[in-house]
Amino acid sequence: MGRNPSEIYRMLERLVARHYVARSPEGDRYSLSLKLFMLSQRHPPLHRLVARAQPAMDAFAKAAEQSCHLGVYDRGNITIVAQVNSPGSWGLSIRLGSRVSLMDTGSGHVMLAFQADHRRAEMLAEHEVLDGESPVPATVLAATIDGVREAGYWRGESQQAFGVTDISLPIIATGGSAIAVITCPFIRRIDRHVGPDLEATHGLLERTAKALSID
Template sequence: MNDNGTRYSAPALEKGLDIIELLTDHPEGLSLAELAKELGRTTAEIFRMVVTLETRGYLLAIGDRYVLSLLLFQLAHRHQPVRSLVSAALPLMTQLAKQAGQSFHLCVYQKGRVLIAAGVESPERWGFSLKVGTLIGLTDTASGQVLLAFQEEPQRVEMLELHIPVDGELEVNPPQLAKDLAQIRKHGNARMPSRQVKGVKNLAYPVFGRDGHAIATLTTPYIERIDNAEVPSMAEVGDMMKDAAQTLTALMGFNVYWDSATQPSR
């Protein structure tokens, strides 16, 4: 046993993982000296590891700073469950974008945060969307709250314990969050003004896995038109999204979707 209570240790691997995990919180990058300081190590201790990670394509050197490349993101999307979900969702999202004139995202939970796994931009002249691969808040976004709402209590507690706030994420108010999640379970979706950007209303529907728990959300940052253009209302877009989320749920192997009479087991 080592000091952490595990049977075996791999110091070099641990150093590499520490570097990668640290850089996920610093998109602007860190210098070798800054990496060493943050990790509580000397530059000599981590120099070889940084060079190796750069050589293997996990890090990019920009001037004297190191940033994460997109290699980890590419590897994640070669993972079969994520790849299958994204492949199934993209045609539906593309059709939704054409019908609704809005942008759409497919979001999944990732260790205390929410990841934009796929996205389709609005075909209109303007729109609002987030980059694929972006990490967003778990507790202050419609997507995060839907992912939390449709879980069993032990899983929800674990997700909140692992919660890592993103930059700018609002502080969690547990009683209010509990009320929000209860309303989401009642209505089967989340509709809320964006807590990050003025003028955007977020609408999110769950995609259920075979166990009846939310494995993803189909989300739109809805932008209301105030000119004479004839576009679907938010309620109409919600109906479209529910149908698409129901189709995705069926493709994931779960043949029951939320409605007022029958709700997936949680």
């Protein structure tokens, strides 16, 4: 960059002052802020993806009576770039701009499963442990990724909340790699209301993912 450490530090402090970068509570680490994330939304490829996905996600949420969110790979983990609440009274939602783990979430497993080997290795090398992340042995992760690739999706109990079954499917770009992952944190109602069950919801999400993928 042609900058000495003091110049880089001053630039970082300026970015912190303008709320583009956030300093950790300990003061020794920096991360990109939600303000910078929102600016990235204006980047044409991401903006086009979100604009295209939003109506399909709205339709899914209405039909399934469940919430859903869209995640993309970002600096070693997954950033949520679109989110739709359940139209009913009950649902689980993830805040827009949140970062979720590459290692112990359905979104992360699907993103890793649908990448070329060299790209997957790069993602894993860039991964940083997030707060609350459960450790996943390399052998277990490899087996999980293989299973997801073979099945074409991830479906299983959430590692972040009880009573939630995550369903995650890839949004495939030309070449066969995932450019995003759509996830439904399925919650089963136990009252007298009858809505789409897990299998029906999975089918709806699968159709949504296929509609958003690029053949």
